[in-house]
Amino acid sequence: MASAFALALLAGCGDDDSQQTGPSGFEAPREPVNLGGSGDLFQSNRVLDVEVSMDPGEFSALSAEGRTLASTGRECLSDFEYTEYSAIVTIDGVRMDEVVIRKKGYLGSLSPSLPSLKLDFNDKWDGRTYQGSTGLTLNNNRQDPSNARQCLAFDQFREAGIAAPRCNYARVSVNGQSLGIFTNVEAINKPFLARVFGDDDGNLYEAQTADFGQWLSQRFEKKTNEKANDRSDLQAVSEALSLPDDQLLNVLPQLVNLDRFIRFWAVETLLGAWDSASGNANNFHIYRNPADGLFHFIPWGADTAFRGEHPIKPGTGVLYRNFSLANRLFDIPEYRARYEAELSELLATQWNEDALMQSLEDIRQLTGTSEQAAASVRAFITGTPTGDKVRLSRRLAIEEAIAAPSDVPSFPLDDNEPDCPAPVTTPLTGTVSALNGVDQGSFKFTLPNGRQVDASLTFAAFEVDSLVYSVDTETSPEVISLLLIGADVTDAFTPYVLQLFIESSDYVPGTHQLHGFATTALLFAVDDSAPGQVRTLALGAGGSITLRRIGTPDRPGDVELTLNATLEYGVDAL
Incomplete structure (x- = not known):
């Protein structure tokens, strides 16, 4: 089975028909505008009220779109784009017409009844923002009934000094029907890069079952500088990883910020985020920062954090190395020691079970989530008997894994030339x-x-x-x-x-x-x-x-x- 599970409909309605505004027949340009004032769109204790109004048939069509399970398991992934529609969106009482709306999600979050949504405020009104943002990314929490995993995880990354999106919550309704609580996640785009790195001119890539390699690098989706499409920076890392250890240690630090990567890797492990870069070669971005010329890793899709066990890669549930860079460094004693030292430091200085439990309870109260829905997150943090088995707390599980002399299995993606026959x-x-x-x-x-x-x-x-x-x-x-x-x-x-x-x-x-x-x-x-x-x-x-x-x-x-x-x-x- 593949290591990760891995439709065009009607054109969006509501497009403006040109209307006569004078003898010229042209519509006057709209001025840039920021709606909603200067509030903090990602204030941690905020739950946005998001009301969407759109053609019911188009919302049904939007909800029905999605990849098939088989299409994500192929070696050669086919292009897939969601259809864009037009909607009226009201956020905390502020109305915006002609908002572009589409479904989002790769596989695990896809739902025909509860779609994740992308809202774009300035596509049809250049310069329109809501509290400084050009849109919203609303995740349906399909893989996280606790509603807590994503925000808790991104908080841990930021506390460790790793660039990570901000997030809070939104109560979403469509045509008067409540869809429940969604996670409002900051998009990884040029505004994010400018805010976090102070420069948005570098190459940004998104990874969905992608890795460095002669062929695997082709799976990275370029998100900035698309027209230039210069991907030589990816190729340089791929070539470096093919070098012997002594040469690799000279070349790789010139391409990747290894200190930050090792900490990023340690936080993914700490969080038990199995569907991640080091856990599954999935759900992350990389950015080549012009300030230092090095790649930096950015987490994404953290709804499987606070779980630990990889469902289809046995034995990889504590220390993760299912990614070429992590896998290679793990086999070099100096870097394995640095990785384990980072884990120990995070346990000593950052991982605070009482604080995490309080944050979980705050989110539960804020979102109206049941005790039962949050139970698995609590069990991950503190450990608990589960049937005939006792689940260790995350702290004890990591300490035991570091102390164990046995090798850690790895299941990185195979870097083979894609075989693209017609599906059988x-x-x-x-x-x-x-x-x-x-x-x-x-x-x-x-x-x-x-x-x-x-x-x-x-x-x-x-x-x-x-x-x-x-x-x-x-x-x-x-x-x-x-x-x-x-x-x-x-x-x-x-x-x-x-x-x-x-x-x-x-x-x-x-x-x-x-x-x-x-x-x-x-x-x-x-x-x-x-x-x-x-x-x-x-x-x-x-x-x-x-x-x-x-x-x-x-x-x-x-x-x-x-x-x-x-x-x-x-x-x-x-």
């Missing part, structure tokens, strides 16, 4: 049910070699519970998981596993389209030698799941559904 797909069909404890039906697909599989839950039920219902409460909305185990009756009852995910807001009778990781299907082959004893074969690429019947409060696991979807095989399955 298969229809996924079937009808299955779990009623009154009886699992029946089958799911059908075709293997890449052309052999058709009819995986029977009915036959598998003689050996196992072949349809397992569970609920992931660490997402918002919660996600229903249906784990289907089928035995191929035409091939010695070879078992296959199909996992379906459906957002709880969509877990109602009806037809639901596959959407990102929120509503999708994953196909596995049973493999006793693989982690979790399964090997990924294919990911959801389109189509739908139709729920015919769902359970009742006393029998929530009852379900009857049909499948009419398309799966895409990964390269490892071909």
